[in-house]
Amino acid sequence: MIQALETERLGKRYGRKWALRNCALRIPIGHVTGLVGPNGAGKTTLLHLAMGLLAPTSGTVKVFGYSPAKEARQVLSKVGFVAQEHPLYKTFRVEEMLTAGRKLNANWDQDLALRRLKQVGIPLRQRVGKLSGGQQAQVALIMTLAKRPEMLLLDEPVASLDPLARREFQQTLLDAVTEDGLSVIVSSHIVADLERFCDHLVILSASQVQITADVDHLLQSHKLLVGPRDRAQTRTGTYTVVTSREAERHCMLLVQMHGPMIDPAWEVRDVSLEDIILAYLSQPSRGMAGLEEKKLGVTQ
Amino acid sequence: MEAEKATIEFYLDSRSGVAPYLQLVQQVKQALRLGFLKPGDQLPTVREVVAQLAINPNTVFKAYRTLELEGLVGSRPGLGTFVLRTLADPALESHDALRQRLMGWLQDAAAAGLQEESIEALFTNALQQLKKRNEEEIA
Numbered sequence: 170m171i172q173a174l175e176t177e178r179l180g181k182r183y184g185r186k187w188a189l190r191n192c193a194l195r196i197p198i199g200h201v202t203g204l205v206g207p208n209g210a211g212k213t214t215l216l217h218l219a220m221g222l223l224a225p226t227s228g229t230v231k232v233f234g235y236s237p238a239k240e241a242r243q244v245l246s247k248v249g250f251v252a253q254e255h256p257l258y259k260t261f262r263v264e265e266m267l268t269a270g271r272k273l274n275a276n277w278d279q280d281l282a283l284r285r286l287k288q289v290g291i292p293l294r295q296r297v298g299k300l301s302g303g304q305q306a307q308v309a310l311i312m313t314l315a316k317r318p319e320m321l322l323l324d325e326p327v328a329s330l331d332p333l334a335r336r337e338f339q340q341t342l343l344d345a346v347t348e349d350g351l352s353v354i355v356s357s358h359i360v361a362d363l364e365r366f367c368d369h370l371v372i373l374s375a376s377q378v379q380i381t382a383d384v385d386h387l388l389q390s391h392k393l394l395v396g397p398r399d400r401a402q403t404r405t406g407t408y409t410v411v412t413s414r415e416a417e418r419h420c421m422l423l424v425q426m427h428g429p430m431i432d433p434a435w436e437v438r439d440v441s442l443e444d445i446i447l448a449y450l451s452q453p454s455r456g457m458a459g460l461e462e463k464k465l466g467v468t469q
Numbered sequence: 470m471e472a473e474k475a476t477i478e479f480y481l482d483s484r485s486g487v488a489p490y491l492q493l494v495q496q497v498k499q500a501l502r503l504g505f506l507k508p509g510d511q512l513p514t515v516r517e518v519v520a521q522l523a524i525n526p527n528t529v530f531k532a533y534r535t536l537e538l539e540g541l542v543g544s545r546p547g548l549g550t551f552v553l554r555t556l557a558d559p560a561l562e563s564h565d566a567l568r569q570r571l572m573g574w575l576q577d578a579a580a581a582g583l584q585e586e587s588i589e590a591l592f593t594n595a596l597q598q599l600k601k602r603n604e605e606e607i608a
Binding site: 199200201336339340343344346347348361362364365366367368384385388389438439440441442443444 | 481483484485486487488489490491515516519520522523524525526527528531
């Protein structure tokens with residue numbers, strides 16, 4: 170099946186430093202995927218590789234089955250990209266930005282652009298530089314939507330916005346997703362909104378993919394176990410530990426469950442997505458590659 | 470045109486650790502149980518919920534599909550999603566009277582100096598006792 174984005178052993182090296190390493194991803198069509206990680210984790214590098222703005226050092230990347238480097242035309246007609254700084258011509262009026270968009274893009278949908286601008290109340294005669302940060306972000310997004318892409322790549326689109334502008338930006342984006350069934354990949358280091366916004370998640374840290382899964386699955390399979398420290402293990406048939414906090418006699422384990430917890434010594438609690446993400450980010454050496462087997466808490 | 474009032478208003482608790490789609494499912498069921506939603510009522514469209522909560526449309530689809538699989542709602546193409554059956558207790562009419570008696574009891578408990586936690590503990594304990602007695606009767 171064709172994936173919206175598919176990478177295999179994808180890597181990018183700048184000089185001696187790997188910005189992204191051994192990245193294997195399959196992101197199906199029709200999802201809103203969050204790309205989460207601290208600054209410098211490789212999020213922007215991955216998006217630039219997907220757009221063909223960078224060439225891979227190793228491995229392959231395919232967008233809707235096409236190679237962004239070799240089949241740029243097919244990829245560019247299907248994919249829209251919104252960069253973090255929302256690059257717009259600040260001296261242009263909004264309507265002049267639309268004219269530029271129409272002349273530069275074959276599939277330009279002027280009606281869509283006008284309708285969406287009206288929805289969010291941005292006046293066409295206003296100069297772009299005079300708009301608020303939130304409105305500029307909206308214009309950049311609407312310009313990209315008017316290209317009629319099948320997938321949107323957004324690099325930290327809301328990082329510089331206040332909470333209200335962030336919510337309004339997301340509403341425009343999600344409305345477009347509902348209307349057109351767009352696939353979206355959005356990078357972010359703001360983890361608070363991701364749960365309602367994304368249905369799929371890729372956690373990147375230290376240039377590597379730590380985990381990639383559906384949000385529902387992440388929430389349902391991760392639990393906080395509270396119980397006696399001397400019975401804590403890094404890995405059992407029932408669970409795999411992501412992070413642990415230990416006190417003298419009892420400990421708290423954030424775990425991925427593989428089956429129901431039967432041992433009554435443990436209290437099982439739900440965890441928020443934010444806590445799950447932070448747990449994976451704080452354990453960059455572990456992750457999917459497999460955890461080292463060791464007994465916790467017991468000094469040998 | 471004045472929009473009709475929505476039959477149900479959803480909310481999301483992002484600290485709960487409960488998957489968002491399940492939160493929506495639970496809220497519909499709760500509304501069915503309490504009689505706020507009745508057979509024939511239309512649920513808000515996916516687009517309305519997306520606009521209201523700034524939530525991923527796939528989440529809303531998944532919630533509605535789950536409710537549909539449980540036979541609680543049905544979707545009519547082009548029209549929307551409608552409630553098919555209720556979860557309300559057949560004894561819903563007696564809720565009011567029972568609630569009033571419970572309120573009276575709670576006031577008595579407060580007057581006797583019980584704190585909220587003690588009231589909760591007492592209530593849970595009594596409920597368990599009742600359960601146990603019922604089980605013994607069956608056995």
